[in-house]
Structures are given as structure tokens and as C-alpha cells.
Amino acid sequence: MAKRELVLIGAGKIGRGYLADVFNRKGYKLIFLEYAEGLVNALKEQGYYTVFMSHDGAPDESFRIGGYDIYCTETEYETCVNVLANANYATVHVYPGACESIGHMIGDAIKKRVREGNKEPLDIFTCVNFQGPAKILKDFALERLTTQAEKDYIESNVGFVQTLIYRNGGIPTPEMLAEDPLCVSMSDTTNWPVDKDAFKGAPPEGIDNAVLTDHFEARLVYKVWAGNMVHCMSSYVGKQRGYEYYYQSGSDPYIYKCSALAKLEANHGICSEFNISVDVLDDRKKGKIAPFDPKAAEGDMDTLNRIGADPKRKLSRGDRFIGPALLCLKHGKTPYFLTRGAAMGFYFVNPEDASACEIQDYIKSFGIEKAVAKYCQLNLSDPLDKQIYELVLMHYYEIGDAFPEEITE
Amino acid sequence: MIDNKEMVIVGAGKIGRGYLAEIFGDEGYHITFLVHSEEQTKAMNAQGYYTIFRVDAEGKPVKVVIRDYSAYCVKTEYDQCLEALCRTKYAMLPIYPGACEFIGHMLGDAIIRRMEQGVTDTLDVYLCVNFLQATKTIKGFIFEKLTTEAEKAYFDKYIGLVETLVSRLAVDPQPHMIEEDPLSVSAGYGPKLPVDKDTIKGEPPAGEAVVPLMDRLPARFTYKIWSTNMMHFALSLYGAYKGYTYVREAALDPYVGKCVLLAEREARHGLAYEYGMSMEEVNSIFARKDDVMVTWANSGSNDTFDRVVRDMRRKLSAPDRTVGPALACLKSGKIPYFLARVIALALLYKNESDPTTLELHDIMEKKGIDAALTEFSSLTDDDPDKKLLKELVIASYNELSRAPLD
Numbered sequence: 001m002a003k004r005e006l007v008l009i010g011a012g013k014i015g016r017g018y019l020a021d022v023f024n025r026k027g028y029k030l031i032f033l034e035y036a037e038g039l040v041n042a043l044k045e046q047g048y049y050t051v052f053m054s055h056d057g058a059p060d061e062s063f064r065i066g067g068y069d070i071y072c073t074e075t076e077y078e079t080c081v082n083v084l085a086n087a088n089y090a091t092v093h094v095y096p097g098a099c100e101s102i103g104h105m106i107g108d109a110i111k112k113r114v115r116e117g118n119k120e121p122l123d124i125f126t127c128v129n130f131q132g133p134a135k136i137l138k139d140f141a142l143e144r145l146t147t148q149a150e151k152d153y154i155e156s157n158v159g160f161v162q163t164l165i166y167r168n169g170g171i172p173t174p175e176m177l178a179e180d181p182l183c184v185s186m187s188d189t190t191n192w193p194v195d196k197d198a199f200k201g202a203p204p205e206g207i208d209n210a211v212l213t214d215h216f217e218a219r220l221v222y223k224v225w226a227g228n229m230v231h232c233m234s235s236y237v238g239k240q241r242g243y244e245y246y247y248q249s250g251s252d253p254y255i256y257k258c259s260a261l262a263k264l265e266a267n268h269g270i271c272s273e274f275n276i277s278v279d280v281l282d283d284r285k286k287g288k289i290a291p292f293d294p295k296a297a298e299g300d301m302d303t304l305n306r307i308g309a310d311p312k313r314k315l316s317r318g319d320r321f322i323g324p325a326l327l328c329l330k331h332g333k334t335p336y337f338l339t340r341g342a343a344m345g346f347y348f349v350n351p352e353d354a355s356a357c358e359i360q361d362y363i364k365s366f367g368i369e370k371a372v373a374k375y376c377q378l379n380l381s382d383p384l385d386k387q388i389y390e391l392v393l394m395h396y397y398e399i400g401d402a403f404p405e406e407i408t409e
Numbered sequence: 410m411i412d413n414k415e416m417v418i419v420g421a422g423k424i425g426r427g428y429l430a431e432i433f434g435d436e437g438y439h440i441t442f443l444v445h446s447e448e449q450t451k452a453m454n455a456q457g458y459y460t461i462f463r464v465d466a467e468g469k470p471v472k473v474v475i476r477d478y479s480a481y482c483v484k485t486e487y488d489q490c491l492e493a494l495c496r497t498k499y500a501m502l503p504i505y506p507g508a509c510e511f512i513g514h515m516l517g518d519a520i521i522r523r524m525e526q527g528v529t530d531t532l533d534v535y536l537c538v539n540f541l542q543a544t545k546t547i548k549g550f551i552f553e554k555l556t557t558e559a560e561k562a563y564f565d566k567y568i569g570l571v572e573t574l575v576s577r578l579a580v581d582p583q584p585h586m587i588e589e590d591p592l593s594v595s596a597g598y599g600p601k602l603p604v605d606k607d608t609i610k611g612e613p614p615a616g617e618a619v620v621p622l623m624d625r626l627p628a629r630f631t632y633k634i635w636s637t638n639m640m641h642f643a644l645s646l647y648g649a650y651k652g653y654t655y656v657r658e659a660a661l662d663p664y665v666g667k668c669v670l671l672a673e674r675e676a677r678h679g680l681a682y683e684y685g686m687s688m689e690e691v692n693s694i695f696a697r698k699d700d701v702m703v704t705w706a707n708s709g710s711n712d713t714f715d716r717v718v719r720d721m722r723r724k725l726s727a728p729d730r731t732v733g734p735a736l737a738c739l740k741s742g743k744i745p746y747f748l749a750r751v752i753a754l755a756l757l758y759k760n761e762s763d764p765t766t767l768e769l770h771d772i773m774e775k776k777g778i779d780a781a782l783t784e785f786s787s788l789t790d791d792d793p794d795k796k797l798l799k800e801l802v803i804a805s806y807n808e809l810s811r812a813p814l815d
Contacts, residue, residue, distance in 0.1 A: 257808075403663075
């Protein structure tokens with residue numbers, strides 16, 4: 001019988017505001033493993049945090065989550081390994097840069113489970129917005145496993161279960177922070193699709209939100225390349241048009257149009273690649289574009305800087321613009337709007353975003369032409385890559401105010 | 410022996426009156442206009458002069474009065490027109506494609522009459538037009554009249570069809586110009602007429618007006634359509650899209666200027682592919698186009714978008730100013746992004762007085778953009794380049810359209 005306990009790796013918005021909420025409501029004990037020691041100490045000392053949850057068509061609500069344990073992966077590593085060595089369920093909600101250390105920690109926990117003869121299954125739910133997280137984490141875990149017994153154990157006892165995260169975390173308002181500096185501001189989405197074929201043990205008891213789902217690889221690709229892409233596009237195009245908040249982008253018909261048409265391009269590429277109907281991947285809207293509703297994003301104060309953060313990752317070959325653009329082109333359609341979104345990303349400026357600053361510095365030093373090739377990771381001797389490169393570049397020129405004599409291509 | 414100081418200009422439109430009449434008049438030629446409109450013929454003969462309001466090389470306004478010409482109506486004075494064509498060694502054809510059939514037949518009748526009169530002087534017909542395959546088109550209509558082997562042999566021996574590069578912009582006059590002279594014409598700068606020297610049967614007209622070209626005339630002519638005429642077309646479409654009234658306003662808009670010059674750059678890639686030239690060769694033969702923008706920005710010009718964009722069926726056809734260079738650009742391995750944008754703007758353009766634009770919108774409404782591009786521009790799905798261009802155009806159209814997303 002699996003323990004009613006959840007180990008949450010990462011105490012960011014998704015961990016605290018989504019997974020903790022879902023499992024806490026069903027009486028699961030929560031144990032956070034968090035990298036930032038300051039956050040760990042603050043959460044430990046306060047003993048609770050507040051979730052401010054917005055609802056469509058109903059008053060917003062706030063509630064506290066407490067009674068959790070929390071350990072720092074940097075300063076309390078052995079305790080963290082020990083927690084994982086005794087868990088049945090863990091959720092991972094971290095950025096790609098943390099995968100290596102988290103994967104190694106999982107590997108160390110598996111070694112301990114083998115040493116201690118723990119035959120219980122461990123199912124690790126990946127709750128992230130990048131491609132292939134199960135394989136990435138498992139590969140890093142495997143770097144720690146040296147014996148055949150350990151390698152056999154990971155295959156038979158450890159499930160890397162990919163999931164789709166639909167609940168959205170925003171930036172708390174000053175009023176929320178005044179009430180609780182550790183609070184999170186979240187939407188109320190409950191739907192949590194999980195890959196039913198990846199479990200090693202039983203699905204967590206009582207967690208009705210976890211919808212066991214097939215075609216998971218295609219769904220994960222669709223979620224990031226069609227879903228997160230649209231959100232990110234609203235940031236990049238919105239910033240370029242001088243907006244600051246999501247509600248501004250969300251009420252702009254031009255941005256809505258460009259995002260919707262980019263999604264249709266992504267749909268074409270993904271559905272062709274996985275030979276699957278968009279009806280299966282998008283069971284709510286069936287891939288249809290809803291009529292523009294300028295009030296749909298009313299009051300959404302999420303910042304475009306947050307939504308578009310880390311453009312180095314989001315403009316990379318395997319991510320939300322270039323990934324679907326390459327698939328779209330591979331399957332015979334020109335990805336005009338996806339490449340326009342990527343071009344807008346090269347105008348994304350935020351002095352507090354190191355990734356954005358690096359791209360802007362690179363453009364200043366070496367020019368946009370080299371920047372597109374480098375950050376979109378395009379091989380210009382490949383015909384499809386070259387088409388993507390030219391489309392991104394031409395959009396960039398069209399959008400910007402460079403004089404033709406400054407344009408060298 | 411024909412007096413070689415006689416110049417017949419077939420058509421008394423803006424290019425004929427505002428360009429050719431002046432440059433050949435300055436060289437001492439007597440000008441005879443063959444005019445389509447009877448009313449215009451009478452007005453020109455009654456007034457005996459007209460005024461060209463143009464700019465000089467520095468863009469400063471200049472006023473030139475043309476007088477001592479003759480004018481005959483091709484409809485009511487057909488015989489006099491044939492006689493005029495029998496008494497000259499030179500005929501200029503500044504005409505629109507729609508006039509080719511009538512003018513070709515008239516030239517055919519004139520050639521037969523020259524042969525019957527025993528004229529053994531050459532007649533070089535200079536095609537001062539802005540459409541492709543002009544020689545083939547005019548010759549085809551001339552030959553519909555030449556039925557005997559003797560007539561065809563006479564044509565081959567004495568008649569030259571000479572392509573030229575019209576290098577002066579002439580437009581409708583502004584109200585104050587019309588007030589001063591109702592027959593006036595407004596024009597830009599351009600003192601010469603470059604021509605293809607290899608197709609001249611006799612001698613070029615005496616003087617400095619004609620500049621014979623020695624090499625790459627087909628490329629030069631294509632360049633004129635794909636570059637200069639495309640830019641003018643694009644400038645007008647962007648201008649209309651941005652809510653301007655006159656071409657000169659669009660020419661002063663930095664965004665429009667950038668997009669048009671980048672479209673021109675793509676056209677150069679297309680030209681290089683089409684004529685087997687390197688980009689270095691193209692750029693060395695054809696100078697940068699910034700000066701053309703200055704001409705179009707002339708504050709004295711009230712050139713309107715409707716005039717420049719008129720006849721959409723021809724201007725969106727596969728070989729013409731946008732689709733032609735775009736397809737050639739694609740074949741060269743480069744995406745014609747800005748040319749596709751111009752085609753998209755053409756699809757968005759509305760002009761109730763232009764039948765071909767109405768026809769285009771009718772097809773778009775009833776059958777969709779895809780069908781319109783297939784019918785007007787021959788962009789079909791069976792050719793990868795045509796399919797890609799069509800997708801680019803449709804995507805650009807969707808992006809530029811201000812209509813709600815359908």
C-alpha cells in the first residue's frame with residue numbers, strides 16, 4: 001500500500017500552488033525539497049503559505065497550506081536523498097538547468113533504495129514545460145547507477161511519469177505579498193493529465209485530477225509547442241507593442257490572430273508527425289479557434305517579462321517556436337506565424353533577465369543574422385533549417401526599424 | 410526618301426506627351442501624335458501647345474511648353490494616321506497592353522501601305538511600355554494583318570521592333586497645373602530613352618535622346634519591370650494600406666521605404682537566377698534604387714495609387730512585377746518574404762473603378778484566396794516553389810488583414 005505522502009522537488013509556483021494544493025486536499029503529507037536555502041528557511045519558519053486562487057465566474061479565494069516538511073537540496077542533501085529513498089510519489093517542477101542535479105539526487109536515492117532492499121515502487125511525476133523531461137531526468141539518474149542491480153531497479157521500480165501542467169502561476173500583487181510574503185497566485189485549473197503507461201506502482205489514491213492518458217509524447221509536445229507557444233507569443237508580440245501585462249496582450253486582436261494562426265501551424269506539424277488527430281490532443285476545443293473575446297484576459301496582471309522569460313531556452317531548436325516550425329515545414333506547410341513569434345523573441349528586452357540580456361548583447365556584437373543561427377540552433381546548410389532562418393530574419397527586419405543599408409542579408 | 414526628322418508617337422498619354430515628345434522635340438523632330446480619343450485630338454489641335462510640369466536633375470520644378478505638333482485621331486482619322494506612319498522612320502509606342510491589338514493592326518495596315526507605295530526606308534517602332542513580352546505581342550497583332558509572303562518579307566527587311574526602357578515617370582497633373590493648362594502633364598526627370606540597339610533596322614534617331622544599349626537588354630528590361638515597376642506598385646499598395654492619398658506620401662514613410670527596398674533586393678536575387686548572373690554582376694550593372702524613391706517623393710507629384718495599381722490581372726500575373734521575381738527568387742534559394750507581402754497587399758487593395766480588381770475580389774469572396782492566386786498568378790500546388798509562394802502570400806494576407814479572424 002503506497003504511503004499517502006508526496007515529495008515535491010522544487011518549491012516554486014507550480015509546486016506550492018498546484019501539486020501541493022491537489023495532494024494536500026486529499027490528505028497527503030507534503031515534503032518539499034528546495035534548492036534555495038532562504039526560501040526553505042522562510043517556509044520552515046512560517047510553517048504555512050497562502051494560495052491566492054482566481055476563478056472564472058466566481059469570487060477569487062485564498063487559503064493556507066501548512067503542516068509540510070521542507071529540506072534544502074544544497075545544505076541537507078543526505079536528508080533529501082533519504083526522503084526520496086522512502087517515497088512512493090514525487091513530483092518534479094524545476095527549470096531545465098536543474099535537471100542534472102535533480103537527476104543525480106534521484107540516482108543517489110535509488111542506490112540507497114537498492115542498498116536498503118526497498119522494493120516499493122517510486123513514481124516521479126515530471127511537471128515541467130520542456131520536451132522530454134522523463135528521459136532527461138532518467139539519463140541523469142543513470143549517471144549515478146553503477147551496478148547492474150541498480151540499473152535493473154530503475155527499470156522495474158521507478159516510473160518517470162510525464163504530466164501536463166495547465167494551472168498557471170502568476171506574480172502575486174503587492175497586496176498579496178503584504179498579507180503573506182511566501183504566497184503564490186494561481187489559476188484554478190484542476191485537469192492534470194498523466195501518462196498512464198509510465199507508472200510502476202498504482203496511481204496515487206484519491207487524486208482524481210490525475211487523468212490517465214495515452215499518446216503522451218504527442219500530448220506533451222502539443223502542450224508546449226501549441227499551448228505554451230501561444231502564451232509565450234503573447235509575451236513577445238505584446239512586449240514589442242509596448243505592453244507590460246498579459247491582459248493587455250490578451251485584449252489585442254492582432255496578437256490573438258497571430259497566436260491562433262501560429263497554433264494552427266503547430267497543430268499541422270505535430271499532428272502530421274505523430275499521425276494523430278487534433279481532436280485527440282485538444283479534446284476541449286478540437287483544435288478550433290474560438291472567436292476573439294477582448295475580455296477573456298481581463299484583470300490578468302501576469303507580467304509579459306515572466307511569461308517570456310529565458311528566451312535563450314524558448315527560442316532554441318527544441319522549444320516552442322522553432323520545434324513546431326521545423327515539424328510544420330517538414331510536413332509541407334510554411335510556418336509563417338511561428339517564425340514571426342520567434343522573431344519577436346529577438347526583440348524581447350528585460351534588464352533583469354540574464355538570458356534576454358545575453359541575446360541582446362550578442363545581437364549588438366555580432367548582428368541578428370548570427371544570433372538567429374546561434375540561439376535557434378539552425379544548421380544553415382540544411383534546406384529546411386535555412387528556410388526557418390530566413391523567415392525569422394525577414395520577420396525581424398520587417399518588424400524593426402533598421403534601414404535597408406544596415407541589413408546585410 | 411523620308412524626312413528623318415519626323416517622329417510619330419502612337420498614343421498621347423502621359424509618357425507620350427510628358428516624356429517622348431519633349432526629348433525628341435528638343436532634338437528638332439516634328440512630332441505627330443496618333444491619339445485614341447477624338448476629343449483629346451481636337452483639344453490638342455485647337456490649343457496648339459501643352460505644358461509639361463516636371464523636375465530637373467536636382468528635383469527643382471521646370472516648365473516646358475510643347476508646340477508645333479500634329480495630332481490625328483486613330484478612330485476618326487485612320488487614313489491620316491496610316492499616312493503619318495508611311496512618312497516616318499520612327500514610331501514610338503507608349504501604350505497600354507489593352508491597346509496592343511488595335512495598334513498592332515494599324516501598324517500592319519501601315520506596313521502594307523508602305524510596301525504598296527514602294528517605301529524602302531526602314532521603320533523602327535520603339536516599344537515604350539511597361540509590360541513583358543511586348544515585341545512578341547505587337548508582332549503577333551501586326552502579323553494578323555500581313556497575309557502574303559511578300560508582306561512578311563517586307564516586314565523582316567524594313568521594320569524593326571525595338572524594346573526600350575522608359576525612364577521618366579509621368580503622372581496626372583495637379584489642379585493648379587490643369588488650371589494653367591488643361592492639357593498639361595506632370596512628370597519627373599529622365600532626359601534619355603535607352604533602347605536595344607541590336608533590333609534597330611535603320612539608324613537610331615539623330616541626337617542625344619536615344620541611348621543604345623549594347624548588352625543584356627532582356628535582363629535590363631526584366632529588371633525594369635521587376636525592380637522599378639515593382640517598387641512603384643509596392644509603394645502604392647503600402648501607401649493605400651497605410652491610408653495615404655498620394656505615392657509621394659508613401660515614398661517618405663521610412664517603414665514603407667524599407668519594405669519596398671528589401672523587396673527590390675529579393676527581385677535582384679530573382680534576376681540573377683533568371684539570367685545566370687552573379688549578385689555582384691547584378692549589383693554592378695543595376696545601380697541602387699534609392700534615387701528612384703527620391704523621384705517618387707517629389708512634392709510636386711500627385712500620382713495616385715489607383716493609377717499605379719490599375720490592371721491587377723496583368724500586374725499579378727506569373728511573369729510580371731511581383732510573382733515573376735518572387736518565383737525566380739525562390740528558385741535562387743532565397744525566401745521572397747517582402748515580395749510575397751506586396752502580393753498580399755495587392756489582394757487587400759480595393760478600387761471600385763478597376764474591373765480587374767473587382768474581379769479579383771469577386772473570386773476571393775466566392776472561391777477563396779487560394780483560388781484567386783491560382784487564377785490570377787498561376788500559383789498551383791503541383792510546383793513546390795509556387796505552393797510555397799502561395800502559402801507565404803496567404804499568411805502575409807492573414808497577418809496584414811484588418812478583418813476579424815475567420
